Amino acid sequence: MMLFRIKSAWDRFWYGEVSAIRPYLLMKFVLLIVAFDCWVLHVRRGWHYGLDGFNVAHFNLLDVLQPLPSPELYVVLMILTGILAFISAFTRPHRGLLAITTLMYTYGWMMSRIDSYQHHYLISLILFAIVFMPKLHVSDLYPPTVSGKCHGSAKHARNLSSWAYVLLGVNMAIVYLFTAVAKTDNDWLSGNVLRSMSFIQEPLSSVEFKLAYLGISLDLFWKAVAISVMTGEIVLSASYLISVNRDREKKLFYAITGWVGLLLAAGFHLGLELFDFRIGWFSLYMVVIACVYFLPRSLLFKAGSVITLPERKIRDLLKKSADKRTVITGSVTTGIAILLNASLCIYAGYGLDLPGAVEAGYIGAVLLVISLSYLLFNKQYRNALQYSLVITLSVILMWGAIALSETRFRYYSGLGVYNLRTNELGAALENLEKANIYEREENREKQRMRERLVEQLKRRLNR
């Protein structure tokens, strides 16, 4: 009897109803952020890999098995991971593709301790959960009606079972619990750690001055701040644990927990951004996940209907054209799409001017030809066209993200400075000249310094 009750409670917790909008938006947003994260923030770090033939992986076994990581390997990996993540965000998720994306992303940080960001490990866990989430498409939540308009309210809310969604919520609770546990030592509780962080202490120095003027002990102030951070993390952990079940019944308790959780998550992570302390796009990931778990589903449905509008328009357009398509026109269209996309991949690779980009272009083109040809030969013209459109968009956005951001500037300027330190003057000149080409710096002084440095190197090398 006891065992039966435990099993029933277990099943209710893990396999109970979840509003479909939550795992759907979670997958979409996380995969989209991962895509741009890989292109904008990861690729720029590629120059660090394999320098001087030195590398230490996160695990000894990898050090034994893998070849020395190189910038080319890393850039290929990150460009293709981003493209796969983008494709998964805008097509009906394919579990195999999601698993490959997760493995590629995870290998990206596991291959070297150059990448020791804890949040990359967290993103791997999130992607792992996403692999097992329901394979939802925009049509499942916002089906086209006869009139062409879609319903996007809670009246048409769809519930399903998703243990992976619940698992991720529990995982987030564990993460925040242990971040609180890490703050139980005297150094933190005394406020010394917070005080020692200049990015926190300096903006609060005016508050310190006012408190001192009022006769309030600064030690007490910093202790209070430290303890409140720890308490907030414990409450946030509990909020995640409670909110995984919120769609099963309408209770004020769930709503209050949700808003408290969202305020805390936004407060912590947006607060770090306000204090100008950035750890990649960690805050963005955390706030997006908090919104999915803590916001009421009616709000999420409304937000989702706005966000998915372009996608639904394209879906409706494709459906109309598919109805008119014959086998001949379908295969011709698909064939042209394959050729154009493959050419685009290769062209984008050459256009990026980064080690590994050309290789990524060719690999992408080959994979694209294989996968779309498979759909072509199976007469899945509508799917082929949909994938083709998404791939085109992903390649264009990838190229834009890298070309229009500081990615190439950071890559070449970082490598150039390293070359200077190790007295590789020829390589330093080459890389710093490239950095100047891709300059996005608005600081004229720094720009002029770099240009003077390049001139000095040219004179020294008689060029």
Next chain:
Amino acid sequence: MINDTHQDVISSPPPGKVRSLISVIIALFIIWQILLPASYYLGADPDIYDERFSWRMFSSTIQQTCIFNINEDIKSSDGNAVTSRVDLRRTVDQIWIDQVAKNVQPVIRKLLNRRCKNNPMVSEVHFTRNCRTPGSFNPVPGDSISLNCDSGEYSAIRGVK
């Protein structure tokens, strides 16, 4: 519930063998996710500087300010050893130097090993590190690792003053 054609047995298993198997996987996963970060705090001699996978953000350990030295004993022609300081900035990326300062053991050991391999005249390589915790003028006990190039043996001392 949502249209069943898009629900699948993996993501939404009905009661049965698949659900039981997934339940076991869930339980094991949760245990792993708790034990892995907990292992930082448990164990007889945990490496307090390896904060990976333990969700220690802004910890007092990572806020420590540390300085380190790497010295190598080079055999001279008269049989004596001359100690010389290694300038890592000329040989490895700053990222690895930061990891050495944070006492990341695998990185330190590999670097010491490299010094031995790059120059056969090096008989021994020594690493020492000293840190202060935030807001304190008192140093925490330092660390020291030495590598004997001939035997390939490491000797590590914690709590060096």
